[in-house]
Each structure stands twice: as C-alpha cells, then as structure tokens.
Amino acid sequence: MTYEVIVEGYVLQVEVTWLEEALPTEYRNGSREVAFNVLSGTMYDADGIPMDVFQMELSVLAESDEFVPMIEKALWYEIDARKRRYGSLAA
Template sequence: MTYEVIVEGYVLQVEVTSCDDVPPSGIANGSRELTFDLVSGTMYDADGIPMDVFQMELSVLAESDEFVPMIEKALWYEIDARKRRYGSLAA
C-alpha cells in the first residue's frame, strides 16, 4: 500500500512492502515491523516552488540512519490513522 508522508521538508510517496503489527497479548509483547520503498518525492525551495527529488537522493534517504526512523514513525502514524478510519483491513 502506498502512503504519503512528510519528513524534514520532503513530501514522500512511500510503498509499504511488508507490515507486521502484532498487538500485545497476555504476557507477550507485541511487535511492529515494516519495510518500505521510496517511490517518489517532492521538496520545496524557499519560494515554495516544488522540485522533484532525484532517484539517487531517494536512495540515500531510504538508507539514512537519520531519515529511516522518521519515515517509519510517519508511516506508522498514517497506518494507524487508516486503521481507525477504515478498520483493521485497511493496513
């Protein structure tokens, strides 16, 4: 499923390739894991003019120790919001 997330000034189209969301049950802790691919992105200059993010820059963002946690956090926010709106089948 594809989501749009905003991270550090980038508007990213992100395809979630796998998503495991196991809620806590009894004494077992839950787990949340996902993998994703950055499909495309847009950033805006100081004048608000949109610019496409080049594929090479998307690759760097997708592997960055700084950006990956922010992207994952934004994705979980969107996944949880979609579940609240449409039910558990929406993820």
C-alpha cells in the same frame, strides 16, 4: 499499499512492502515492523516552489540512519490513521 509521508521538508510517496504488527498479550510484548520503498518525493524551495527529488537522493533517504526512523514513524502514523478511518482492512 502506498502512503504519503512528510519528513524533514520532503513529501515522500512510500510503498509498504511488508508489515507485521503483533499486539501485546498477557504473555508477551507487542511488536511492529515495516519495510518500505521510497517511490518518489517532492521538496519545496524557499519560495514554496515544488521540485522533484532525484532518484539517487531518494535512495540515500531510504537507507539513511537518520531518515529511516523518521519515515517509519510517519508511516505508522498514516497506517494507524487509515485503520481508524476505514477499519482494520485498510492496512
């Protein structure tokens, strides 16, 4: 499933390739894991003019220790929002 997330001034189209969500129970903690590919991105200059993000820069963002946690957090926010709107079948 593809999501649009905004991270540090980038508007990214992100495809979720793997998703695991184990809810907490009485005997174990819950966990959430997601794997993704960044398909495309747009950034805006100081005048608000959109510019496409080059593929090389997208690769750097998708593997950066700085950006990956932010992308994952934004993805979970979007995944949870879609579940609230459309039910559990939306994820």
